Amino acid sequence: MDKQELVVRALHTIQGHGLDVYAFFIRGGDIMKIADISRVERDERDLLKGFQRPEIQQHVKEIVEYLDQGNVLFPNSLILAMSPGVRFTASRGTRPSGDEGVGQTGTLTIPVFEAGSRVAWIVDGQQRSLALSRSTNQAFPVPVVAFVSDSLEVQREQFVLVNKAKPLPxxxxxxxxxxxxxxxxxxxxxxxxxxxxxxxxxxxxxxxxxxxxxxxxxxxxxxxxxxxxxxxxxxxxxxxxxxxxxxxxxxxxxxxxxxxxxxxxxxxxxxxxxxxxxxxxxxxxxxxxxxxxxxxxxxxxxxxxxxxxxxxxxxxxxxxxxxxxxxxxxxxxxxxxxxxxxxxxxxxxxxxxxxxxxxxxxxxxxxxxxxxxx
Structure with a gap:
């Protein structure tokens, strides 16, 4: 692999019971380098794993065709769950006058691992993420909102809440x-x-x-x-x-x-x-x-x-x-x-x-x- 981590400028805040939340931009082609798709299935002990539905191939193909046009607008943010393996370094310096203080700027370092062991999981935007990874427009900047939790219960909860109003089965x-x-x-x-x-x-x-x-x-x-x-x-x-x-x-x-x-x-x-x-x-x-x-x-x-x-x-x-x-x-x-x-x-x-x-x-x-x- 050509690099072992991605470094992006990010905005940091805290929500819920002390959960770190980050907002940042990343190249579309890098999404699948840091995030896995956790498919819903049961293991050998009949315990429920994952939460994502199967890939909708036609939908992914249509997004790829749109992205491949080149100069397109694609502002819809992806939502990721990240493990505590990410590292945030706050920017130094005084806050600007009038800053509300709800967010902190800095640098987010995201380790890059092999598929199945990645540091993040896609909570919302599975089809878009797959399309971005297959598009010829790999450098396209994509907005991401990520929360830090390796609790599968929290990830499923957010998946259900985010998709509640969408045509999810x-x-x-x-x-x-x-x-x-x-x-x-x-x-x-x-x-x-x-x-x-x-x-x-x-x-x-x-x-x-x-x-x-x-x-x-x-x-x-x-x-x-x-x-x-x-x-x-x-x-x-x-x-x-x-x-x-x-x-x-x-x-x-x-x-x-x-x-x-x-x-x-x-x-x-x-x-x-x-x-x-x-x-x-x-x-x-x-x-x-x-x-x-x-x-x-x-x-x-x-x-x-x-x-x-x-x-x-x-x-x-x-x-x-x-x-x-x-x-x-x-x-x-x-x-x-x-x-x-x-x-x-x-x-x-x-x-x-x-x-x-x-x-x-x-x-x-x-x-x-x-x-x-x-």
Whole structure:
């Protein structure tokens, strides 16, 4: 490598709990020399690593074509997370008259290491960084804002907050949310965090009927057994939490109480273990072979869960008593073959439309209500 460090003029300030923040310019071709892209994936211990989505090749190509025109305007700053391995030396001399004192000028020295061991990670601007590294205009000056923290939790938190208003895949945000600090998240993201935490737990705990069955963005295994899209499980949980009469609602967190995660896990494991056992031929199959594993089926059975637990005692309810309730709708269900008589649809005609989801939910609720009255 032709140089072991980059030296740039920078402005320094402090934010948060004593975190150093720098603003500076760097040649576009040097970005990928100091920063790695941390892709979202899970390691051999099933721990979540990274946070970035895959490269969007067409988007990168379009940026490269724009940059290669030569005299272009590209003022959008990249956001980097840097390890404490960077070094800042403040400029000497007196401050100018009238200086607000919110920033300090100086020199930032950034070590240059091999890929995978670099001193910085890209938090915002992945596609732009890749384009800059591939452009013929390598000397193009690019604005950068960098904060110093080697905490992956802080980096993920900033990634989610920065990308919240952008077209970032909802599934990626939902998988990252459980790995962030709740107190600093906006209210709407805090509401999404608990359902995603529960979805993670259901997928990764071997006591769960959903163990290894839920598809998450970090799932890269070719031999994966996952068949259920995480959005349907997250939405099923979210609806139960938001419904005042939902099975999980009594245990949800509030502004003053953390909520009872254990109780919610108990209800979810008990109920869905019953569903698995009552419909063994439909459980764990591809949604094309079983509509129980389809988003419409998961959401419909989630609505039924709320109706059943409205009649029962909650987290302390036994497997046997929940099974008795679920078995009441079993004769009406057509998950893998046949026709749902009450709605006139073949089992595989049910799709992910709001209309079909509502029809299926209504069919199960009507069947349960009818049987419960007997």
């Amino acid at each position: 909802r599934r990626l945000i939902d998988e990252l949310l459980p790995e962030t600090r709740n107190i600093l998240l906006p209210r709407d993201l805090r509401k999404r965090k608990v359902p995603s935490e529960l979805c993670n737990w259901l997928n990764r705990n071997n006591k769960s009927p959903f163990y290894n069955l839920i598809k998450r963005p970090s799932d890269k295994k070719e031999d994966s057994t996952a068949v259920i899209t995480d959005t349907s499980v997250v939405e099923m949980i979210r609806q139960s939490l938001s419904n005042p009469l939902g099975a999980l609602a009594p245990y949800k967190p509030t502004d003053t109480e953390p909520g009872d995660i254990d109780a919610m896990c108990t209800i979810l494991v008990t109920y869905w273990a019953v569903v698995r056992d009552v419909f063994p031929d439909a459980w764990g199959k591809d949604p094309r072979q079983s509509r129980l594993m389809h988003s419409a089926g998961i959401l419909a059975m989630g609505v039924l869960m709320d109706r059943i637990y409205a009649r029962l005692s909650g987290a302390n309810e036994s497997y046997a008593s929940v099974r008795r309730e679920v078995e009441k709708v079993a004769p009406y269900c057509r998950w893998t073959s046949g026709v749902w008589e009450s709605i006139g649809l073949r089992w595989n005609d049910i799709e992910s439309t709001s209309q079909d989801k509502k029809r299926l939910q209504d069919a199960l609720v009507r069947a349960y209500t009818s049987e419960a009255r007997k």
